Amino acid sequence: MRQLRLATVSAALCTAAALGLTVPPVAAAVPHQCSYLSSGSRPTITVGDTGAGVKQAQCLSNAWGGEPPKLTLDGAFDSVMLKKIEWIQGCHGLPASGIIEDRTWQVLYHPVLDCYDPYPA
Numbered sequence: 001m002r003q004l005r006l007a008t009v010s011a012a013l014c015t016a017a018a019l020g021l022t023v024p025p026v027a028a029a030v031p032h033q034c035s036y037l038s039s040g041s042r043p044t045i046t047v048g049d050t051g052a053g054v055k056q057a058q059c060l061s062n063a064w065g066g067e068p069p070k071l072t073l074d075g076a077f078d079s080v081m082l083k084k085i086e087w088i089q090g091c092h093g094l095p096a097s098g099i100i101e102d103r104t105w106q107v108l109y110h111p112v113l114d115c116y117d118p119y120p121a
Contacts, residue, residue, distance in 0.1 A: 033059070034060050036052045036053075036055040036056040037052050041053070042101075042102060044099065044100065044101045045077060045100040046077065046098065046099045047081075047082050047098060050075050050076050051075055053100075054076060054077045055075040057081075057085070057100050057105075058071040058072070058073050058075070058081060059073055060108040060111075061081070061085065061088060063111050064084075064088060064115070083120060085098050085100060085104065086098045087115070087117065087119055088104070088111075089104055089107070090115075090117050091107075091112060091115035091117050092107045092112070094107070
């Protein structure tokens with residue numbers, strides 16, 4: 001499944017480039033811009049939590065394109081952030097728990113270029 005997704009994304013990027021469309025930069029460079037925690041520090045975070053870990057997750061989640069709003073880097077895990085985290089989890093086939101744990105940190109640091117799940121209204 002992952003290979004199929006990568007092949008599809010690669011084909012889409014090549015087609016976009018061939019048509020002269022602007023291709024967004026790869027999101028892999030973004031984690032270096034988010035320096036509120038070291039990349040090795042991945043605390044479990046949930047709604048109501050505050051602090052540097054939340055700010056790191058907010059920054060990383062802003063690397064995602066599409067309809068979701070950019071999160072304010074205020075270090076507060078609120079309902080807007082919960083909705084976005086659940087959406088990101090669903091994009092990767094993770095349970096949409098809204099809890100940021102090891103698997104969710106992994107996808108935050110390594111986002112897919114696009115998600116075909118509609119963002120919840």
